Amino acid sequence: MPGIVTKRKTLVIGLGALVAPVLLAGSAGAASGDHSKIAPIPPVAPVDSVLLARGAAGEFHIANPDTGVTLRATESTDVVMVKTTVQPHSSTGWHTHAGPSVVIVASGAVRLIEPEDGDDCAQETFSAGASFVHPADVHDVANDGAEAAVVYATYFVPEGASPALVPVDRPRGC
Numbered sequence: 599m600p601g602i603v604t605k606r607k608t609l610v611i612g613l614g615a616l617v618a619p620v621l622l623a624g625s626a627g628a629a630s631g632d633h634s635k636i637a638p639i640p641p642v643a644p645v646d647s648v649l650l651a652r653g654a655a656g657e658f659h660i661a662n663p664d665t666g667v668t669l670r671a672t673e674s675t676d677v678v679m680v681k682t683t684v685q686p687h688s689s690t691g692w693h694t695h696a697g698p699s700v701v702i703v704a705s706g707a708v709r710l711i712e713p714e715d716g717d718d719c720a721q722e723t724f725s726a727g728a729s730f731v732h733p734a735d736v737h738d739v740a741n742d743g744a745e746a747a748v749v750y751a752t753y754f755v756p757e758g759a760s761p762a763l764v765p766v767d768r769p770r771g772c
Contacts, residue, residue, distance in 0.1 A: 636719050640740050643688035650679040674757035684747045689740040693763035697755035699732040706747030709740040717771030736766055
């Protein structure tokens with residue numbers, strides 16, 4: 599998945615006219631583009647999500663040359679913080695969101711699985727202390743471990759929209 603496996607990551611957030619390049623520093627494991635190396639996805643199980651905070655951010659532009667972070671919303675945007683627990687040996691199921699987010703893994707580990715161009719699928723596992731860009735487009739999140747995984751997500755969604763997952767069919771090649 600381009601932009602997520604390097605130490606400096608770039609994400610373009612597309613929500614209608616909302617465009618936000620986000621540059622994040624951090625570490626991440628290598629992603630695999632060969633779906634034959636994709637581990638089996640555990641069964642879908644309900645996740646426990648708790649809304650921590652929500653705020654109307656409106657339109658905004660943040661640019662910090664010292665960190666290389668730039669974030670811009672050109673339409674009314676809400677920022678929503680959610681704590682989610684994914685049970686052991688389970689997944690969220692294939693889904694989308696109204697907007698992208700930045701996720702911090704507080705405990706356990708989660709595997710982000712996304713379709714790539716063509717009939718391929720990529721995966722990347724993030725352990726406690728890691729952070730990653732969580733896409734708005736089609737993806738699945740799996741907890742392959744024996745303990746619950748707890749993540750904190752900060753979503754950027756259109757004004758009034760829910761950050762809740764919207765189930766979709768499993769993509770071809772995944």
